[in-house]
Amino acid sequence: MGTTQLETVPEPKYWHLKTVLSDALDSEFAVGEILPNERDLAARFGVARATLRQALEQLELEGRLQRRRGVGTTVAPPRVGxxxxxxxxxxxxxxxxxxxxxxxxxxxxxxxxxxxxxxxxxxxxxxxxxxxxxxxxxxxxxxxxxxxxxxxxxxxxxxxxxxxxxxxxxxxxxxxxxxxxxxxxxxxxxxxxxxxxxxxxxxxxxxxxxxxxxxxxxxxxxxxxxxxxxxxxxxxxxxxxxxxxxxxxxxx
Missing domain, CATH: 3.40.1410.10 (Chorismate lyase-like)
Known part of the structure; x- marks a missing residue:
């Protein structure tokens, strides 16, 4: 069977960045720790801030991050039952x-x-x-x-x-x-x-x-x-x- 058109589509940049960020959360940050601001994170990973926001939103959706009023973006604790x-x-x-x-x-x-x-x-x-x-x-x-x-x-x-x-x-x-x-x-x-x-x-x-x-x-x-x-x-x-x-x- 030949390669489908979908298989030739490259992985979106934000999705790859999400994987990189997820690894960083596991190795560098503790639960409740506040992440650096978007400008610093975008500079660190060499991406546009729009790409960074997409990756952060996906991580929030997956329960890895929390956005809190007056605090910023923090590493989320494990989900409760x-x-x-x-x-x-x-x-x-x-x-x-x-x-x-x-x-x-x-x-x-x-x-x-x-x-x-x-x-x-x-x-x-x-x-x-x-x-x-x-x-x-x-x-x-x-x-x-x-x-x-x-x-x-x-x-x-x-x-x-x-x-x-x-x-x-x-x-x-x-x-x-x-x-x-x-x-x-x-x-x-x-x-x-x-x-x-x-x-x-x-x-x-x-x-x-x-x-x-x-x-x-x-x-x-x-x-x-x-x-x-x-x-x-x-x-x-x-x-x-x-x-x-x-x-x-x-x-x-």
């Missing part, structure tokens, strides 16, 4: 069930993003939005918004837009009401994304930092009763697919 799905042994469970490691923060009534609205079968309709967070070892690793239609928790009536209730107590009430529904199944998808400003602030990252977005649909009574959009730090969490009950994130 977290579980994306229900607590081990709990099987399929609603958010807030016993063993759930998420912290409930706030509640608002809002129109969900269009893709979530379509999953709920009610685009453009206000729903309950419960915000939760996740920490490991005191470090923020994930943030989540759970969207629940008012028809699924009828005991908690949606307020007019100008008088919507907010707060952790209201959020906890939504979770308690969900426990009353027979949960039939969960459907999850995972995709790579970039941190939006609000999520970046909550995760102590810079806007645009790589994140892993896990979207979970909770099915009850033959319909989608809730959609959780969980944003995990890609530099901290490595997701692996286990059984159908959850997606454990394993330590690196």
């Amino acid at each position: 977290v579980e994306v799905g229900p607590a081990q042994g709990s099987g399929t469970a609603w958010p807030g069930a016993p063993g759930d490691a998420w912290h409930t923060e706030d509640h608002e009534e809002a129109v969900p993003p269009a893709p979530v609205g379509r999953l709920l079968g009610a685009p453009g309709t206000p729903v309950h939005a419960v915000r939760r967070s996740r920490t490991t070892g005191g470090q923020p690793v994930a943030t989540e918004v759970l969207y629940v239609p008012g028809t699924c928790v009828p005991a908690l009536r949606l307020s007019p837009a100008d008088g919507a209730a907010a707060g952790a107590e209201r959020a906890e009430a939504v979770l308690r009401e969900l426990q009353q529904l027979p949960l039939e199944s969960q459907e999850r998808t995972v995709e790579l994304g970039s941190a939006r400003a609000d999520d970046a602030r909550r995760l102590d990252r810079l806007p645009g930092a790589p994140v892993l977005v896990v979207t979970t649909c909770y099915i009850a009574q033959g319909r989608t009763a809730g959609v959780a959009v969980s944003t995990f730090r890609a530099d901290t969490c490595r997701l692996s697919f286990g059984d159908s009950e959850g997606i454990p994130a394993l330590a690196g």
